Amino acid sequence: MANSMCESCLMPFSKDPGVRENEKYCSYCFKDGKLVGGDDLKAFQKCSYDAMVAKGTNPLLAKFFAWSVRFAPRWKK
Numbered sequence: 139m140a141n142s143m144c145e146s147c148l149m150p151f152s153k154d155p156g157v158r159e160n161e162k163y164c165s166y167c168f169k170d171g172k173l174v175g176g177d178d179l180k181a182f183q184k185c186s187y188d189a190m191v192a193k194g195t196n197p198l199l200a201k202f203f204a205w206s207v208r209f210a211p212r213w214k215k
């Protein structure tokens with residue numbers, strides 16, 4: 139699979155407004171040389187939900203996106 143979306147939050151790179159530091163992750167998930175959020179999926183989901191709502195995403199949609207984060211390669215155990 140070609141890397142066209144973040145392996146941590148599944149956001150398409152085409153929607154990433156920032157500058158990516160890592161080719162596998164978006165500019166939100168990989169900052170200052172490391173992955174944001176450690177290995178706590180629940181905390182990460184809450185962070186991404188809050189960030190999306192803060193940016194004006196519909197809360198229901200944000201909930202769905204945050205839920206779907208669990209399927210990202212980063213969180214596969």
Ligand SMILES: [Zn+2]
Nearest residue numbers: 144147164167
């Ligand atoms: Zn990401």
